[in-house]
Amino acid sequence: MYIHGYGERESERLLAQAASVVRLLHGDTRFPPGSRVLEVGCGTGAQTVSLAHNSPGAHIVAFDRSIASLARAIERVAAAGLANVEFLHADLLALPFDAESFDHVFVCFVLEHLSNPIAALRLVKQLLKPGGTVTVFEGDHGSAYFHPDSEIAHRAIACQVELQRRAGGNACIGRQLYPLLVTAGYDAPCVTPRVVYVDATSPALVDSFIRKTFTWMVAAVREEALAARIIDAATFDAGIRDLNRAAEPDGVFCYTFFKGVAVKPAQTSGGLQWP
Amino acid sequence: MYIHGYGERESERLLAQAASVVRLLHGDTRFPPGSRVLEVGCGTGAQTVSLAHNSPGAHIVAFDRSIASLARAIERVAAAGLANVEFLHADLLALPFDAESFDHVFVCFVLEHLSNPIAALRLVKQLLKPGGTVTVFEGDHGSAYFHPDSEIAHRAIACQVELQRRAGGNACIGRQLYPLLVTAGYDAPCVTPRVVYVDATSPALVDSFIRKTFTWMVAAVREEALAARIIDAATFDAGIRDLNRAAEPDGVFCYTFFKGVAVKPAQTSGGLQWP
Numbered sequence: 001m002y003i004h005g006y007g008e009r010e011s012e013r014l015l016a017q018a019a020s021v022v023r024l025l026h027g028d029t030r031f032p033p034g035s036r037v038l039e040v041g042c043g044t045g046a047q048t049v050s051l052a053h054n055s056p057g058a059h060i061v062a063f064d065r066s067i068a069s070l071a072r073a074i075e076r077v078a079a080a081g082l083a084n085v086e087f088l089h090a091d092l093l094a095l096p097f098d099a100e101s102f103d104h105v106f107v108c109f110v111l112e113h114l115s116n117p118i119a120a121l122r123l124v125k126q127l128l129k130p131g132g133t134v135t136v137f138e139g140d141h142g143s144a145y146f147h148p149d150s151e152i153a154h155r156a157i158a159c160q161v162e163l164q165r166r167a168g169g170n171a172c173i174g175r176q177l178y179p180l181l182v183t184a185g186y187d188a189p190c191v192t193p194r195v196v197y198v199d200a201t202s203p204a205l206v207d208s209f210i211r212k213t214f215t216w217m218v219a220a221v222r223e224e225a226l227a228a229r230i231i232d233a234a235t236f237d238a239g240i241r242d243l244n245r246a247a248e249p250d251g252v253f254c255y256t257f258f259k260g261v262a263v264k265p266a267q268t269s270g271g272l273q274w275p
Numbered sequence: 276m277y278i279h280g281y282g283e284r285e286s287e288r289l290l291a292q293a294a295s296v297v298r299l300l301h302g303d304t305r306f307p308p309g310s311r312v313l314e315v316g317c318g319t320g321a322q323t324v325s326l327a328h329n330s331p332g333a334h335i336v337a338f339d340r341s342i343a344s345l346a347r348a349i350e351r352v353a354a355a356g357l358a359n360v361e362f363l364h365a366d367l368l369a370l371p372f373d374a375e376s377f378d379h380v381f382v383c384f385v386l387e388h389l390s391n392p393i394a395a396l397r398l399v400k401q402l403l404k405p406g407g408t409v410t411v412f413e414g415d416h417g418s419a420y421f422h423p424d425s426e427i428a429h430r431a432i433a434c435q436v437e438l439q440r441r442a443g444g445n446a447c448i449g450r451q452l453y454p455l456l457v458t459a460g461y462d463a464p465c466v467t468p469r470v471v472y473v474d475a476t477s478p479a480l481v482d483s484f485i486r487k488t489f490t491w492m493v494a495a496v497r498e499e500a501l502a503a504r505i506i507d508a509a510t511f512d513a514g515i516r517d518l519n520r521a522a523e524p525d526g527v528f529c530y531t532f533f534k535g536v537a538v539k540p541a542q543t544s545g546g547l548q549w550p
Contacts, residue, residue, distance in 0.1 A: 142424065143529070145417045147450045175422045178474040179525040190476070193529060195468045199453040250454040254418070254468060254531070 015046065018208040024194045025257055026050040029135055033057025035103040038127060040092060040120075041065075041110035045073025047137075051106055052082040061102070063088040063095070092120060100129045108137040111180070115168035121184035128264040134186060136260040140174030143256035144214065146246040156239025159225035160218050166228075177260035186262030198246075198253040210247040214255060215240060290321065293483040299469045300532055301325040304410055308332025310378040313402060315367060315395075316340075316385035320348025322412075326381055327357040336377070338363040338370070367395060375404045383412040386455070390443035396459035403539040409461060411535040415449030418531035419489065421521040431514025434500035435493050441503075452535035461537030473521075473528040485522040489530060490515060 015021055029051070031037050035058045042048045042062035052060050062085055064070045070089055077085050090096060105124045111117040124134055141161050146153070164171040173180075174193075181189040198205045219240050225231050231239075246253040290296055304326070306312050310333045317323045317337035327335050337360055339345045345364055352360045365371060380399045386392040399409055416436050421428070439446040448455075449468075456464040473480045494515050500506050506514075521528040 140420070142420045143418075145415070145447075145450060147454065149417065149447065149450075172420075172424065175420060175424075175527050175529060178476070178527055179422065182525070191472065191474060191527075193470045193472045195470055195531065197466065197468045199466060201453070201465070250457070252450050252453055252466075254450060256470065256529070 015209070015213045018205055018213070020202070020205060021196055021209060022050055024196065025137060025259070026054060029054060029106070029259075031055040031058040031104050035059070036061065036101070037104045037106055038097070038102045038124075039063070040105060040107045040124060042070070042073050042087075043109075044069045045076040047106075047108040048073055048077055048085060049080045049082065051108075052077060052085045053080065056084060058084060058104075060085040060106075061088060061097075062086070063090040065089070065091040092123060095123075095127065097127050099126050102127050103129055103132050105132070105134045107134065109139070111136060112138055112164070112171060112173045113167070113169040117170075117173065117180055118184050121180060121186070125185060125264050130264055130266045132264050134181070134260075134262055134264070136177055136181070136262075137257060138174040138177060138260075139255065139257050140172050142172040143174065143254070145254050146243070147250075147252040148242070148245060150239070150242035150245070152235060152239040153242035153245075154239075155231060156218050156236050156243065159230050159236065160221050162230055163221050163224055163228065174256065174258035177258050181260050181262040185265070187265045189260060189262040191258055191260040194257045194259060196253075196255045196257070199251070200249045206247045206251075206253075209255070210251075210253045211244060214253070215243040215247075218243060290484070290488045293480055293488070295477070295480060296471055296484060297325055299471065300412060300534070301329060304329060304381070304534075306330040306333040306379050310334070311336065311376070312379045312381055313372070313377045313399075314338070315380060315382040315399060317345070317348050317362075318384075319344045320351040322381075322383040323348055323352055323360060324355045324357065326383075327352060327360045328355065331359060333359060333379075335360040335381075336363060336372075337361070338365040340364070340366040367398060370398075370402065372402050374401050377402050378404055378407050380407070380409045382409065384414070386411065387413055387439070387446060387448045388442070388444040392445075392448065392455055393459045396455060396461070400460060400539050405539055405541045407539050409456070409535075409537055409539070411452055411456070411537075412532060413449040413452060413535075414530065414532050415447050417447040418449065418529070420529050421518070422525075422527040423517075423520060425514070425517035425520070427510060427514040428517035428520075429514075430506060431493050431511050431518065434505050434511065435496045437505055438496050438499055438503065449531065449533035452533050456535050456537040460540070462540045464535060464537040466533055466535040469532045469534060471528075471530045471532070474526070475524045481522045481526075481528075484530070485526075485528045486519060489528070490518040490522075493518060 037058050037060050039048055039062040042064050048062050067089055074087050105128055114120050141157055161171040178189055178191045196209055198209050222236055226233055312333045312335050314323055314337040317339050323337050342364055345362055349362050380403055389395050416432055436446040453464055453466045471484055473484050501508055
């Protein structure tokens with residue numbers, strides 16, 4: 001759920017400020033004391049803080065390929081007073097870890113950016129001990145709807161989806177976690193939707209989620225969408241206005257994230273397979 | 276979520292057979308012993324059974340304007356061995372009850388069919404004692420998405436939405452429960468989404484919800500949609516095929532219902548108002 005470039009993961013930073021969303025996403029993710037947990041693509045550490053906070057006895061190893069992001073993640077985790085995270089500058093395709101050296105792997109808002117998410121899940125599986133788990137989080141822009149409804153707002157969202165597609169990603173990957181985990185050879189996949197439902201009874205969420213996370217993220221692709229001639233400026237701006245309209249007192253906004261947990265089979269050849 | 280005519284509420288009957296969906300919808304709806312609860316538009320009693328079962332000490336008064344539906348509701352409630360329901364043949368616009376004669380009101384899958392749901396909520400409010408609650412359930416067809424995604428499947432769903440609109444209803448009303456309750460003059464509205472997430476780990480739900488509830492309901496408008504020239508037969512049939520595709524082993528289907536609870540203010544002039 002980030003925009004490429006310098007503003008990278010700014011929307012995630014804002015998202016992480018909405019306490020209720022953090023609880024909704026991460027409240028039930030706990031790893032046991034003594035376990036070694038790998039966070040894939042930690043970015044600026046927005047999720048790392050929740051991960052390390054909720055599993056104080058676990059040893060977290062977090063990596064990212066962007067040095068700038070990693071620097072911010074290190075600052076943020078230190079500012080939160082968390083001492084159970086080790087940071088590493090590395091790329092998923094060339095990780096310096098031994099096979100089967102982690103008890104658990106945590107992958108949050110990463111698969112959406114990859115042209116081959118199944119290959120990434122398979123790579124990660126090699127690093128897991130048999131019986132270890134992978135925990136994956138993704139949003140799904142096709143799950144966004146709101147009141148008042150607006151076809152133009154959906155067209156603005158579609159710009160973000162289309163640009164992410166052209167960059168090799170998939171902004172609607174959340175709904176696919178189950179088949180992705182199965183195809184990558186994991187066992188016992190369990191996917192649960194987490195709906196962010198926002199109306200005026202949660203003013204903080206109206207501001208932090210509707211305006212400063214979701215609409216911000218869509219608005220951020222304006223210049224790129226116009227340059228690519230996917231949409232004209234007037235339509236795009238009207239779409240953004242209609243998205244923010246859902247933040248008015250009679251508005252409602254819904255967005256769904258998906259959490260998937262699955263197990264590395266004891267036998268390398270195992271895992272569910274489609275018939 | 277029903278089709279008009281003889282098959283009325285057949286999809287609700289099927290929905291009510293999916294135990295996990297019933298728990299998701301009604302599991303947290305309980306009325307205290309001794310309370311008088313009005314069920315508005317009970318139809319064939321699919322929801323009445325859950326309502327009466329979960330609140331065994333409450334006295335339920337259920338009404339519908341269709342005698343045929345009511346007859347089936349009476350049979351169903353008797354077959355379930357429930358003795359706390361009184362049935363009445365009546366119309367919402369001409370109810371034989373005194374003002375402020377109910378502690379709670381329950382309205383499930385009714386507002387979506389009304390051209391003026393706010394007026395209905397106001398009528399119901401007159402029957403409630405001050406401090407009494409209204410509990411409303413609605414689906415939202417705009418919340419349906421699935422994997423593999425299919426533009427044609429969305430066009431088939433849109434036929435159902437359009438026909439319901441022409442009949443004066445709104446198949447996407449679920450997201451609007453909060454503003455509807457506020458506008459009708461209720462206090463303390465609390466709306467919660469209930470997502471039906473279906474993948475192959477729940478084979479019973481794949482069959483009962485994807486195939487026999489949602490797709491069945493969309494497929495049921497085929498002749499009406501073709502007669503109204505909203506869509507051509509080949510496109511519609513392909514859309515239905517694509518909806519059923521989500522019931523294959525690698526498929527995923529999501530649909531969201533909304534539950535809203537709100538309170539009748541102590542003073543008639545009370546209630547939240549938009550600025």
